[in-house]
Amino acid sequence: PQPPRTPPRYESLQLEQYPLQDIAFAFLDTSAAETTPNLQNPTMMGWPLRNLLAHLSLRLHLGGKTVSILSFRPRGKHPTTTATPSASSFTLLVLIPPSQHYGDATRVVGWENHPKRLKPMPRWVNLQPLLDETHLAIQAADLNLKLMKWRMIPSLNVELLQSQRVLLLGAGTLGCNIARVLLGWGIRKFKIVDYGTVSYSNPVRQSLFTLDDCNASKGNGNRSKAIAAAEALTQIAANVEAEGFVLSIPMPGHASENSSNNNKDSLKHTVETLDRLVQEADVVFLLTDTRESRWLPTVMCAAHDKLMINAALGLDSWLVMRHGGGVCNDAAADTSNTVKKQRLGCYFCNDVVAPENSMKNRTLDQQCTVTRPGLAPIASSMAVELMVSLLHHPRRHHAPASSAGSNANYSPDIKQNSNQDDTTDTDDSPLGVMPHQIRGSLVSYQMMTPTVPAFEFCTGCSSRVVNAFHEDKVALMRRVSQATDSQFLEELTGLTEFREQAESKLELRTHDLDDDEEEWGM
Numbered sequence: 001p002q003p004p005r006t007p008p009r010y011e012s013l014q015l016e017q018y019p020l021q022d023i024a025f026a027f028l029d030t031s032a033a034e035t036t037p038n039l040q041n042p043t044m045m046g047w048p049l050r051n052l053l054a055h056l057s058l059r060l061h062l063g064g065k066t067v068s069i070l071s072f073r074p075r076g077k078h079p080t081t082t083a084t085p086s087a088s089s090f091t092l093l094v095l096i097p098p099s100q101h102y103g104d105a106t107r108v109v110g111w112e113n114h115p116k117r118l119k120p121m122p123r124w125v126n127l128q129p130l131l132d133e134t135h136l137a138i139q140a141a142d143l144n145l146k147l148m149k150w151r152m153i154p155s156l157n158v159e160l161l162q163s164q165r166v167l168l169l170g171a172g173t174l175g176c177n178i179a180r181v182l183l184g185w186g187i188r189k190f191k192i193v194d195y196g197t198v199s200y201s202n203p204v205r206q207s208l209f210t211l212d213d214c215n216a217s218k219g220n221g222n223r224s225k226a227i228a229a230a231e232a233l234t235q236i237a238a239n240v241e242a243e244g245f246v247l248s249i250p251m252p253g254h255a256s257e258n259s260s261n262n263n264k265d266s267l268k269h270t271v272e273t274l275d276r277l278v279q280e281a282d283v284v285f286l287l288t289d290t291r292e293s294r295w296l297p298t299v300m301c302a303a304h305d306k307l308m309i310n311a312a313l314g315l316d317s318w319l320v321m322r323h324g325g326g327v328c329n330d331a332a333a334d335t336s337n338t339v340k341k342q343r344l345g346c347y348f349c350n351d352v353v354a355p356e357n358s359m360k361n362r363t364l365d366q367q368c369t370v371t372r373p374g375l376a377p378i379a380s381s382m383a384v385e386l387m388v389s390l391l392h393h394p395r396r397h398h399a400p401a402s403s404a405g406s407n408a409n410y411s412p413d414i415k416q417n418s419n420q421d422d423t424t425d426t427d428d429s430p431l432g433v434m435p436h437q438i439r440g441s442l443v444s445y446q447m448m449t450p451t452v453p454a455f456e457f458c459t460g461c462s463s464r465v466v467n468a469f470h471e472d473k474v475a476l477m478r479r480v481s482q483a484t485d486s487q488f489l490e491e492l493t494g495l496t497e498f499r500e501q502a503e504s505k506l507e508l509r510t511h512d513l514d515d516d517e518e519e520w521g522m
Contacts, residue, residue, distance in 0.1 A: 015060065024091060026070035027052045045071055056096050063098035137238040145186050155430040160391060161186045167277055168192045169249065169297055170287030171225040173371070174311050176208040177380035178285055179233060185388055189241045191277055192229050195248040197222035205373060208232040247273060251292040252489065253357030255482045267481075268474045271296075275473060279304050283387055286310045286347070289369050292355040296477060298346050298460040299469050302327050307390060307397040310347050311383045313371045318379040321347065321437040322386060324454050325398040327466045342453040344401055344436050348460035349452055352499060354486035355459065372442055382438050385431075393429040401451040402433035457495045464493050 015023070030046035049069070057063040073088040114121045129135040142158070149156040166187055168175045171194035179190065198206075198213040199222065208229045214222050226244030233242040250270060278284060278300040286294050286308055294310065301308040301323060308323040324344030348355065393399040428434065435449035459465060468476045479488060490496045 020065060020067060024068040024070050025052060025056065026072050029071040029073045031073070053094065053096060054102060057099050058102060062096045064096065066093050066095050069094045134238045141237055142186055144184070153430060155392070157392060158186055161388065162188060164282045164391070165189045165191070165280060167281035167284045168287060169285065170194055171208070171229040172287065172289070173205050173376040174287040174313065174380055176206040176229060177376050178287065178311070178383055179229065180207055181381055181384040183233070183237050185384060188237065188239050190230065190233055191243050191245065191281065192226045193245045193247045193249070193274070193277065194224070194226040195246060196225050198225055198228055205376070245273070245277065249274065249288065249293050250296055250477050250481055251290070251357070252295055252355045252480045252486070253292060253483060267478060271474050271477050275300055278306060281306065284308045285383065290358055292358060294347055295355045295460060298323065298348060299465060302346065302461040303466045303469050307387070309383050309387050311379050313369065313375050313379060315370060316372050316375065316442045318375050318440050319437065320379055320382045320386060322390065322397060323347065324461070327461060327463050345452040345454045346458060346461040349455040349458045351459070352495065354489035354495065356486045375442060378440065386434065386438070389429045389431040389434045392431055393434065399429070399434055400427045401436035402427045402449065457493050457498045459489045459493050459495060462493050465489070468492060
């Protein structure tokens with residue numbers, strides 16, 4: 001027997017060889033209609049019919065002729081080459097539109113002019129991400145920010161926030177709460193530093209931990225806070241990049257802890273690692289427990305001009321502040337300038353004594369941070385909101401503090417300072433005012449926003465201590481940690497001389513007052 005003859009493709013057919021009434025053209029009909037068309041009951045056909053008619057008119061030159069069209073509707077949802085026509089498939093006679101009907105524009109569906117090839121071509125759309133749970137979770141997590149930008153704050157820079165690299169120094173109550181608020185603002189890049197482990201008292205106050213993190217019976221032991229917090233963040237948002245570092249921040253007056261039993265290499269590694277983390281970060285949150293643990297990060301952020309947000313808790317009061325950018329110069333501030341023009345101070349600019357070991361005379365219970373449970377969420381929210389406002393200011397952390405007359409009824413959808421451009425020292429951002437410090441109390445339910453200029457002899461941000469850090473940061477830290485009191489730092493920064501001059505002037509003033517009293521016979 002002869003093999004079956006393979007029919008030629010219709011593109012190569014010479015249509016003149018066959019009577020047109022013997023030829024039928026078919027298309028895959030995507031319509032869901034179940035009835036066949038008639039004059040009393042017309043039905044809809046799928047959009048591929050439009051493309052077929054255009055092809056028959058423009059390519060096969062059948063315009064103005066009547067041809068048979070098969071609407072092929074296979075059974076089931078997944079048509080195959082072996083599919084059989086369903087009862088809904090049918091044949092109809094169609095008058096092909098003439099080629100003039102289409103004009104210059106090709107009236108077909110599913111084709112667009114390719115920007116490079118300059119001719120109509122099918123466009124492919126990848127719908128796989130719409131079925132990807134991770135992609136859906138990322139889109140849903142950012143929905144609030146997109147709505148905020150669309151409806152209320154058009155100048156909100158969502159892309160800027162999502163690109164920020166945040167370093168959290170401390171993974172305790174403040175660190176956990178701040179990390180959660182940062183997630184809400186679209187921050188996805190975290191590095192977390194902490195030396196402690198998760199204890200049974202932590203999960204109720206520190207929202208990134210669970211009992212499994214401190215349950216030794218499940219094989220975890222007491223997990224590192226930094227590692228556990230980083231892993232918890234990846235379970236909350238789909239596209240988080242978080243890394244934990246088990247690191248003890250070197251502190252003034254803590255020689256035995258800083259040197260790890262006098263291991264110089266260990267101190268060198270710790271200082272260099274912390275310095276690298278600060279340099280790599282865009283924003284640094286200082287959330288440690290003690291005053292002296294805040295000293296080295298403060299010096300590093302001043303040395304590298306980083307945006308630093310400091311948060312601290314008391315029993316019923318809290319402090320959130322931003323450090324002034326860069327280094328405080330030796331030259332005294334020009335008294336002709338207002339506070340608005342001066343560099344803002346750091347955490348240590350209020351002090352006239354250097355940090356030292358504040359834990360050496362405390363009992364074990366006194367070393368624990370005791371605070372009202374509602375305090376940390378308030379302070380954490382304020383710290384993150386302050387950061388977001390600063391990031392939207394042209395000068396970021398160099399922006400001046402809000403003046404006392406700042407508008408308390410600030411509205412983000414109304415452009416403030418419309419007569420100023422982006423290079424001026426405006427003291428607000430598209431999200432509102434930007435105070436230097438925010439001090440709040442749960443006793444009086446009041447807040448204050450004081451502004452403190454940089455202190456020339458500050459032990460944390462003055463040029464003398466920053467220059468010593470640049471010369472040899474490891475040697476400086478070793479010398480500071482081995483000091484039994486605050487004398488070294490005070491002499492290095494000129495704070496000792498400043499106090500002596502202040503005491504001398506006070507004594508002279510007291511002597512003048514005594515002379516005035518004797519003169520008046522008092």
